[in-house]
Amino acid sequence: MHARVVFQVILWVLLFTSTLATGQGQVKVYTVNYPLQYFSQRIAGQHADAVFPAPTEGDPAFWQPSVEVISGYQQADLILLNGANYAKWVNRVSLPRRKLVDTSAGFRDRYIRVTVDATHSHGPGGEHSHAGTAFTTWLDFEQAAAQARATADAMTRKWPEWKSDFSRNLEALEADLLELDKQIQMIVAVKPDHPLMASHPVYQYLQRRYGLNLKSMMWEPDEMPDEAQWAALARALGDHPARWMIWEGEPNPQIVKRLQRMGVESVVFDPAGNRLDKGDFLSVMGQNVKHLKRAYQ
Amino acid sequence: MIDSLYIAWKYVSFYKARTATLVACVTLIAALPLALELVLEESERQLLSRAESTPLLLGARGSALDLVMNSLYFGDEVPELISMRAADDMDASGLATPIPLYVRFQARGFPIVGTTLDYFDFRDLHIAQGRQMALLGECVIGAEVAERLELKPGDTLLSSPETLFDLAGVYPLKMKVAGVLARSYTPDDLAVLLDLKTAWVVQGLVHGHEDVTRTQDDSVIIKRSDNNVIANAKLVEYTEITTENVDSFHFHGAPDDYPLTAVLALPNDERSGTILRGRYLDTAIPYQLVVPGDVIVGLLANIFRIKNVLDAVILMVGVATALALILVFALSLRLRQHEIRTVFRIGGSRLTIFRLLGAEITIIFLVSGLLCGFAMIVVDQYSAELVRRLVIG
Structure with missing residues (x-):
């Protein structure tokens, strides 16, 4: 009888301590895009749950979260922002200031200003414009590493007891990002003037960091451009003879065929701003590098 | 007898x-x-309990008493304004957590307190009915405000014009009551709390209106060029923020320059507080950092x-x-x-x-x-x- 009671007590103690241990790993880090979710989860490891609650359709930069989702952000332990005017919804909601961390604040002076742009629409986010500040900061992998460092710093300030784990994980992540950086530099170095077309104006930081000779259209992968847009492309190709067009996502086969008739091949360079159907940030960026290599061969 | x-x-x-x-x-x-x-x-x-629970208060140089009375007890006397940069600088110092305050406007006789969600944690304020404010244009009201104005979550509350005859002033903002605070027996019971950005909407610094680049009504346009459109005062600004028009709300100018009445400073520790106080001793700095408890003890x-x-x-x-x-x-x-x-x-x-x-x-x-x-x-x-x-x- 006594042995049973002792056994039950030990079982309860074990259960209680394991619950406490699990509870420690349940700190919540909310992010405004997928790259930051990936960075924060890799840096935090088992200590935190990195959450990015946007729907998988549409561009999170133009997403408007519901009140319930905002409430989730309000209760998070840390909220990682991308900066560069990404996720404009942040300016229209109430979030606890002391939990906000702008991960690109360290290179704010190097933001790219986008001056002229027309509005357009795609996905459930409705009509939007890219005028203002270019926001796909992580496509410059050196900047991505800086954002990862800012994430690790914020986490260390918040949870100093896990500093060594954060530092170790950050080191591995930085190495991965800088390897991508090196690979793209090597690809572009072969043909630095090689002309390329981009379907959408989201590659500004990629272009600046790696010196791509790139011109952007305002096309969507799933929407057939109208004749005026085709004519605009033809005119652009006149003084910018690109043989490859970079797409955010897999383009419509009809667009691919028509582009091929114009002598332009299609290749995907997914900015991975939103959660991915398969793979993770690093594997998708690895694919992007391979695709870019094809465009440079 | x-x-x-x-x-x-x-x-x-x-x-x-x-x-x-x-x-x-x-x-x-x-x-x-x-x-x-x-x-x-x-x-x-x-006076004392609230002052003693507030470690430091940053504001413009001038009357420390006005600053404390406005920031802690939401008194009518508005101190000289400072800018959001003061809060950012304090944040950047890493010595204290700043909680910006903008206590300038009123709604049906009750003070409007523009702040951030950190204020609620700092004052240990809890929502008794409804939910925390989440969207631009929403507010949370004190228990006494709810009782006297007979308001509940989902109702609306109009901001009051600063002066009665301010014909050129901004339109009152119709704010949505998101929640009612549990009674705290402090001045927060008598306050209308909203996000700083909503307070700036009340002032007209952040506003929303029809897209002037697409309007069909030429009478609202003074001048139109390839990269700029100048509209006149006929362009009507939205007086209520809804899901349909919230995207049109925008800041004019740099948010760093936006006004505040004070910043509550919560130092990381005693040493940080001392260092911070030392930084604002220089009279060349346009700010003063006061200990509210000392000011109230003097009062x-x-x-x-x-x-x-x-x-x-x-x-x-x-x-x-x-x-x-x-x-x-x-x-x-x-x-x-x-x-x-x-x-x-x-x-x-x-x-x-x-x-x-x-x-x-x-x-x-x-x-x-x-x-x-x-x-x-x-x-x-x-x-x-x-x-x-x-x-x-």
């Missing part, structure tokens, strides 16, 4: 005017110092100095009243010689006369005591509000 009380009661109720005057004199002279004591105790409680010292004067005045008035009462009774004894002789004739002793007079005085003091007690209950009931109106303003 009962007989004496009965006769005395008959006497005092017959001379109603004289009795009422005596009762009023005694009640007033007793109630005044007690009421003053109650109000001062409440002032001390309200209370002045109040208690005034109280001592008032106590002395009340004491003198009390002595004068007591002398007057003695005179009234002495004179009434002379006037009542006829009655006294009658008492002697029917066999009453000198003691009977004293008992009758004693009973009259007892009745007068008893009634005064009751009235005084009632007055104290009323004062106690309204002392918090009285302090807010008289002391905090």
Whole structure:
């Protein structure tokens, strides 16, 4: 009888301590895009749950979260922002200031200003414009590493007891990002003037960091451009003879065929701003590098 | 004794005017110092507890008292404005957590407090009904505001114009009540709390309107060029923020320059607080960093100095009243010689006369005591509000 009671007590103690241990790993880090979710989860490891609650359709930069989702952000332990005017919804909601961390604040002076742009629409986010500040900061992998460092710093300030784990994980992540950086530099170095077309104006930081000779259209992968847009492309190709067009996502086969008739091949360079159907940030960026290599061969 | 009380009661109720005057004199002279004591105790409680729980307060150089009264108790006197940069700089210092405050506007007589969600954690404020504010244009109201204005979550509340005849001013903003705070018995019960950005919408610094690049109404356009459109005052700004128009709300100018009335500073530790205070000692810096507790202790010292004067005045008035009462009774004894002789004739002793007079005085003091007690209950009931109106303003 006594042995049973002792056994039950030990079982309860074990259960209680394991619950406490699990509870420690349940700190919540909310992010405004997928790259930051990936960075924060890799840096935090088992200590935190990195959450990015946007729907998988549409561009999170133009997403408007519901009140319930905002409430989730309000209760998070840390909220990682991308900066560069990404996720404009942040300016229209109430979030606890002391939990906000702008991960690109360290290179704010190097933001790219986008001056002229027309509005357009795609996905459930409705009509939007890219005028203002270019926001796909992580496509410059050196900047991505800086954002990862800012994430690790914020986490260390918040949870100093896990500093060594954060530092170790950050080191591995930085190495991965800088390897991508090196690979793209090597690809572009072969043909630095090689002309390329981009379907959408989201590659500004990629272009600046790696010196791509790139011109952007305002096309969507799933929407057939109208004749005026085709004519605009033809005119652009006149003084910018690109043989490859970079797409955010897999383009419509009809667009691919028509582009091929114009002598332009299609290749995907997914900015991975939103959660991915398969793979993770690093594997998708690895694919992007391979695709870019094809465009440079 | 009962007989004496009965006769005395008959006497005092017959001379109603004289009795009422005596009762009023005694009640007033007793109630005044007690009421003053109650109000001062409440002032001390309200002022000190809130001030002592606020470590540091940053604001523009000028009256430290105005700064503290506006930021902690939402007093009407608005201090010189500072900019959001002051809060950002403090944040960048890594020494303290800043909580910006913008206490300038009112909604139906209650102060609008523009701040961040950190304020709720700092003051330990909890939502009793509804939910926390989430979207631009939403507010959370104090328990007393909800009760007096009969508002509940989902209702709307209009901001008040700064001046009645401000024809060129911004339109009042129709704010949605997202939640009602649990009663905290602090000035937060009487406040309309909203996000800083919504406070700037109230001021018109952040606003939303029809897209001028697409409007079909040329009468609102002064000049249109390839990369700029200038609209005139006919362009109507939205007075309510809805899911349909929220995307059109935008900042004009750099958010760093947007106004604040103060910044609550929560230092990481005592050392950080000391370093931070040292940084704002330089008079060339346009800010002052004050310890609200010290400012309020100074204010209370002045109040208690005034109280001592008032106590002395009340004491003198009390002595004068007591002398007057003695005179009234002495004179009434002379006037009542006829009655006294009658008492002697029917066999009453000198003691009977004293008992009758004693009973009259007892009745007068008893009634005064009751009235005084009632007055104290009323004062106690309204002392918090009285302090807010008289002391905090």
